[in-house]
Amino acid sequence: MSGGSYSGFSLFKNALSYHENWQRAWRSPKPKSDYDVIIIGGGGHGLATAYYLAREHGITNVAVIEKGYLGGGNTGRNTTIIRSNYLWDEAAHLYELALKLWEGLSQELNFNVMFSQRGVLNLGHTLQDMRDIERRVNANRLNGIDGEVIGPAEVQKLVPLLDCSPGNRYPVLGASWQPRGGTARHDAVAWGYARAADALGVDLIQQTEVTGIRRENGRVTGVETNAGFIGARKVGCVVAGNSGVLAAMAGLQLPIESHPLQAMVSEPLRPCLDTVVMSNAVHGYISQSDKGDLVIGAGIDHYTGYGQRGSFHVVEHTMQAICELFPAFSRVRMNRQWGGIVDTCPDACPIISKTPVQGLYFNCGWGTGGFKATPGSGYVFADTVAHDRPHPLAEAFSIDRFYSGALIDEHGAAGVAH
Amino acid sequence: MLQIKCPYCQELREEDEFSYGGEAHIERPANPEACSDEEWGAYLFFRKNPRGVHHEMWNHAAGCRRYFNVTRNTVTYEILESYPMGEKPAVLAAGPGERN
Ligand SMILES: Cc1cc2nc3c(=O)[nH]c(=O)nc-3n(C[C@H](O)[C@H](O)[C@H](O)COP(=O)(O)OP(=O)(O)OC[C@H]3O[C@@H](n4cnc5c(N)ncnc54)[C@H](O)[C@@H]3O)c2cc1C
Ligand SMILES: [Zn+2]
Numbered sequence: 001m002s003g004g005s006y007s008g009f010s011l012f013k014n015a016l017s018y019h020e021n022w023q024r025a026w027r028s029p030k031p032k033s034d035y036d037v038i039i040i041g042g043g044g045h046g047l048a049t050a051y052y053l054a055r056e057h058g059i060t061n062v063a064v065i066e067k068g069y070l071g072g073g074n075t076g077r078n079t080t081i082i083r084s085n086y087l088w089d090e091a092a093h094l095y096e097l098a099l100k101l102w103e104g105l106s107q108e109l110n111f112n113v114m115f116s117q118r119g120v121l122n123l124g125h126t127l128q129d130m131r132d133i134e135r136r137v138n139a140n141r142l143n144g145i146d147g148e149v150i151g152p153a154e155v156q157k158l159v160p161l162l163d164c165s166p167g168n169r170y171p172v173l174g175a176s177w178q179p180r181g182g183t184a185r186h187d188a189v190a191w192g193y194a195r196a197a198d199a200l201g202v203d204l205i206q207q208t209e210v211t212g213i214r215r216e217n218g219r220v221t222g223v224e225t226n227a228g229f230i231g232a233r234k235v236g237c238v239v240a241g242n243s244g245v246l247a248a249m250a251g252l253q254l255p256i257e258s259h260p261l262q263a264m265v266s267e268p269l270r271p272c273l274d275t276v277v278m279s280n281a282v283h284g285y286i287s288q289s290d291k292g293d294l295v296i297g298a299g300i301d302h303y304t305g306y307g308q309r310g311s312f313h314v315v316e317h318t319m320q321a322i323c324e325l326f327p328a329f330s331r332v333r334m335n336r337q338w339g340g341i342v343d344t345c346p347d348a349c350p351i352i353s354k355t356p357v358q359g360l361y362f363n364c365g366w367g368t369g370g371f372k373a374t375p376g377s378g379y380v381f382a383d384t385v386a387h388d389r390p391h392p393l394a395e396a397f398s399i400d401r402f403y404s405g406a407l408i409d410e411h412g413a414a415g416v417a418h
Numbered sequence: 419m420l421q422i423k424c425p426y427c428q429e430l431r432e433e434d435e436f437s438y439g440g441e442a443h444i445e446r447p448a449n450p451e452a453c454s455d456e457e458w459g460a461y462l463f464f465r466k467n468p469r470g471v472h473h474e475m476w477n478h479a480a481g482c483r484r485y486f487n488v489t490r491n492t493v494t495y496e497i498l499e500s501y502p503m504g505e506k507p508a509v510l511a512a513g514p515g516e517r518n
Contacts, residue, residue, distance in 0.1 A: 245469050307495050
């Protein structure tokens with residue numbers, strides 16, 4: 001046990017010893033020879049899954065196996081936009097479960113995930129954009145999800161720096177507005193779940209790569225790693241861009257392709273943007289972090305790739321769009337740019353599913369927009385693994401939909417990478 | 419930015435002259451009506467997505483506007499060859515999800 005909860009008092013106490021004696025946030029255990037459940041992938045989704053397995057289902061003999069460091073994948077590379085305004089019922093309910101969990105997450109984990117409900121705007125630049133926005137907002141409201149369609153005057157009031165003048169290159173005709181949406185601190189989400197899972201007895205095993213999935217008579221029996229074999233009765237695979245690689249280890253194929261997705265941050269500025277602004281049509285999305293840097297996301301590279309970097313013309317295009325929308329940002333200098341590997345599905349929805357291998361489960365395909373779903377994804381996946389049947393909210397996201405044809409087409413709501 | 423050689427134009431050009439066409443050498447079932455749901459789903463949606471050598475289609479969109487094939491390493495992004503439609507690759511690809 002790492003012991004000790006974070007509080008105003010602990011901050012004061014540790015200040016007296018120059019913050020040199022803070023307890024470690026989690027242990028670094030040697031792997032046991034076997035576990036009830038192994039989760040492959042120590043990103044937000046994998047850590048949340050382990051936490052809810054322990055917390056909701058009392059399954060604590062669990063290991064999370066991560067080839068790098070916790071949160072070093074897409075969790076630590078994303079632009080942290082959180083919202084639940086998806087079009088179709090199945091997706092809307094799943095993302096809304098996540099949003100509800102976000103609302104209490106810092107309290108529940110005793111870790112400040114810096115969830116900030118600063119609102120999310122999706123801009124409409126054409127008549128068709130506005131029709132799609134109206135349809136989506138109406139669908140959201142029928143599902144009990146907050147949302148409004150607002151006109152250019154209201155958009156301008158919310159975002160004074162946005163160029164809403166008529167006749168500009170990308171005229172702003174209006175937007176959808178989800179006030180409960182916002183951002184959170186990406187690393188803190190991984191760390192918060194990691195610390196809480198560790199406290200419940202979950203072993204977090206870093207710097208250990210899964211290299212094989214051992215099966216006997218159609219049942220999973222454990223995983224091969226570069227530190228040797230580790231047995232398990234159940235294995236949950238949550239490795240985002242590497243899902244296809246892990247699936248192949250179990251002799252399976254997925255309807256997933258891995259693409260580079262890029263983002264960048266600027267030098268820190270004074271507060272100038274207090275909401276999240278996204279535009280499907282020009283493909284850019286932007287917010288300002290608490291540190292002051294502008295956080296800007298680009299589109300995916302259309303080719304498949306695992307190189308964790310993307311092509312220059314993709315970021316160039318995004319910067320052009322951002323400068324058109326926010327002329328005042330044209331002289332801001334960019335500090336850093338990077339790429340992550342996203343696992344895209346044909347219908348822009350995730351796969352949360354059992355597999356033909358008994359005891360092996362996959363949670364993947366979140367593509368460009370899974371950060372917002374982290375708590376909900378972990379919650380329903382833990383339930384699915386614990387009971388060996390899909391959680392009711394996960395049922396529609398089974399891999400079978402690619403055979404039955406019951407796809408959940410969220411390209412409209414997920415059309416911009418986020 | 420990739421630099422891609424179009425086998426028709428015989429020129430090395432920048433990536434943004436081209437558009438990506440997905441995995442190469444996928445054959446449409448000759449008689450879709452006779453396919454099981456599994457076969458049809460596999461044809462439509464399931465892809466090799468290897469971590470390593472991959473055969474893929476590109477279209478020379480701002481050039482001759484023709485499709486051709488490329489063999490590319492999806493980790494290093496090195497392009498190993500490009501060849502016209504209908505021809506077989508000289509460099510062998512990785513299996514599904516496989517590394518090489
Ligand atoms: C640039 C960018 C911007 C984005 N912006 C947003 C956004 O604004 N909003 C949003 O909702 N989503 C966004 N996303 C998507 C979001 O980041 C992902 O959907 C989400 O973080 C996936 O979480 P995860 O835990 O499943 O994956 P990851 O955090 O990638 O975790 C998977 C882990 O598995 C590990 N792993 C892989 N293979 C193995 C192996 N063989 N053995 C052991 N471990 C292994 C990896 O090292 C990694 O740590 C963005 C993504 C990117 C790249
Ligand atoms: Zn050509």
